Amino acid sequence: MAQLWGGRFTRQTDKLAYAFNASFSFDRRLLPQDIQGSCAHAKMLEKQGILTQQECTDILRGLQSILADAENSTLPMTDEYEDVHSFVEANLIARIGDTGKKLHTGRSRNDQVALDMKLYVRDEIGNIDSELKELLETLLKLMKENADTFMPGFTHLQKAQPTTLAHHMGAYFEMFRRDRGRLSDVKKRLNLCPLGAGALAGTTYPLDRAYTAELLAFDGPTRNSMDSVSDRDYLLEFLSALSMVMMHLSRFCEEVILWNSNEYRFVEIDDRYSTGSSIMPQKKNPDIAELVRGKTGRVYGALSALMTTMKGIPLAYDKDMQEDKELTFDAADTVKGCVRLFADMLRTMHFNKERMADSARHGFTNATDAADYLVKHGVPFRDAHSMVGKLVLYGIQHQKALDDFTLEEFQAVSPVFQDDIYDAISLTTCVEKRNTAGAPGQKAMAEEIAEAESYLQAN
Incomplete structure (x- = not known):
């Protein structure tokens, strides 16, 4: 088919070069955002x-029909x-005729794709935030x-030292709470509209960029047209925030994997989130936790790759930036899937409470x-x-655990020990007397839980 830019050329693009240059195989997922932006532009x-x-009216009707047909397959x-962009424009012209050719007035694919990606990231921040909130609700319940x-x-x-499972879950609650905050920060900084920046130097048409920004729920238009089309900071921030989410998930998965081992036996993962061995009948493997841990490197890779791509790009737009899409799409999909699966696995996990308490008692945590x-x-701390x-x-x-010592065994080291030592080193006392803010004691944890709620x- 004829290209949007074909007038200046006298020879067809080499087929291999065309395929190498084309992005429709992956940027088609931006169709809803592209149509949303085009409607606002019209x-x-x-x-x-x-x-x-x-x-x-004709353009809006045509655009909405394209979206509806695409959604209906x-x-x-x-x-x-x-x-x-060429897909939407070609189909619009086919549906409404030459009027469709007027839609691109005053804009370039450079500001168009910048808008599409911002709309996409903004949508994905909302989706990932919802998944993180469900994970936090699971943690709060635990x-x-x-x-x-x-x-x-x-x-x-x-x-x-002895602690409680509630205290341990609370640590991860704080991590994922910060992740939501980071995503919110990304959304605040990206929320300026690039549409109307043109290829790099604006346009002679009397566009109302503030109105377009308002229609698309942005805080306003971007301030510099060159930066508008060449900025991918928001994607780097987004990928950085996603990398932090995955790092926290990976740490949690590592603990689940350890806790699920025969040596720890703190948890049993539900059969729905475990797999077996093709040769060893006794095996029940924590594959979901291991895969989440492994996919962390995949998201890190997206951040590293885009940072490397952007480091040498001069102003303003360069085709290198097309590499941002597949990386971002894959990272967002990976994080959404990992958070959802991990939350489901955690929600159905069985905790062996007796084993956990016994491990604390026999580990000299007191x-x-x-x-x-x-x-x-009265004994100086260093002597104690x-x-x-x-x-x-x-x-x-x-x-022998400390709890199982006889008083004589205690007093063989120091005559200061008396019968009340047993109460002083019981797990209940060890935990309950720690009630400073953020500690595992009942009072401190009640306050932490109330604040989390x-x-x-x-x-």
């Missing part, structure tokens, strides 16, 4: 007297078109149900509290630290 052209009322979307589910907290993958007991009875270290070494040698209701 309305603005009518307002400015560049189109008649009838011409605008009754409109062939074949690779004879160079890109989504927090409410597990304020007294004891488990070991870790540093360096070594058992450190050693710090034993040292604090001595400090409260050394004394409890000796108790831990004795416990390792004799395979208010946040979700408001956002």
